[in-house]
Amino acid sequence: MAERQIKPWLKTALELGPPLLFFLAYMKFQDAQVTIAGTEYDGFIIVTAAFVPLLLASIAVLWGLTRKISRIQVFTAVLVVVFGALTVWFNDERFFKMKTTLVYGFFAIVLGIGLLRGQSWLQFVMGDLLPMREEGWLILTRRLAGAFALMALANELVWRTQSTEFWVTFETFGLPVFLFAVFMFQARLIERFSLSETEDDAGDAG
Template sequence: MKPGEDPKPINPWLKFTLELGPPILFFIAYMRMQDVTYTIGGTTYDGFIIATAGFVPILLASIAVLWKLTGQISRIQVFTAVMVVFFGGLTVWLNDERFFKMKTTLVYGFFAVVLGIGLMRGQSWLKFLMGELLPMKDEGWMILTRRIAGAFALMAIANEIVWRTQSTEFWVTFETFGLPAFLFVMFMTQAKLIERYAITDDDGAA
């Protein structure tokens, strides 16, 4: 897709499936294989490592399909894919699940830091990513960015605490459902803010 062009329309349920399908499949795979070990090439791997090895290509395939269908791939998707490939690869190569668990902390921490840097510069980099979806006044974007940056920071801290103190089964459930649910609720609770600072036709005419 050329710069400035709108993404091609896609069925919302298909988009939802492609975006949430990979982590759900990872969750299902881990739950089925968590008590099983596999010996490959003389090395023994537990179910978490095998589930991680399967998650990486599935995620990349889902992003590729979304790109093919919409003609667009977001910077967040690219960054997430790079992090998953890197830390997923380290997890399998070193046979150590800690790297994949750390990935979630680093992803959310990175988002919090990047948004925070933009705020210190007096800019909303969240607007740069989502401005076309949510037409808002700059003041609204600054408030929303502060809240979302705080949410990402809390998610990074929460993930770090959970993976270091809880079982792998608990972490997989928390990472698959808990963190996305928290972020979803966080966005939903910003409805009044978005409505208050929304750019209307009257604003545009002025």
């Protein structure tokens, strides 16, 4: 089924809205305490419990509007549900913090496996959006695999050594800004290995 086009601002709001709302909700309710069935839950657990259905709802709306969900979104949603549930069930915020390490670590490992096979699995996901020669894809994949590995290590270091408030801010803004900067610095690489329309058409014909 072909992807339906929606306004860019709406797509961005659906993708970035839940993390931003998580951040705002935590800043407001971080000192809250709720007792349910004799168990006391702090603000982080409360906000996490609300975040999981919010994320699933935003993905459902995005799918309903576009009829397309990326593999990355599906994988991330699964981890959010699993580790969000573990966080609430065991009343332990460490599970949700580990989720970010696993997401970026998984991306780094998957891209690394492809590179060991001499392949760019990133090209498989993004090739239609970014026509580029195979050599360029391999270079870009190596750089992003390294970036994802660094992000996974950084998340581990931050959640284990810093306050929850610092981690929430770091996870909401620090990691995405870093990843955005990494992509921006690839402009020269993309320009260097970009396929011309003639080369792209020849590849499609082959």
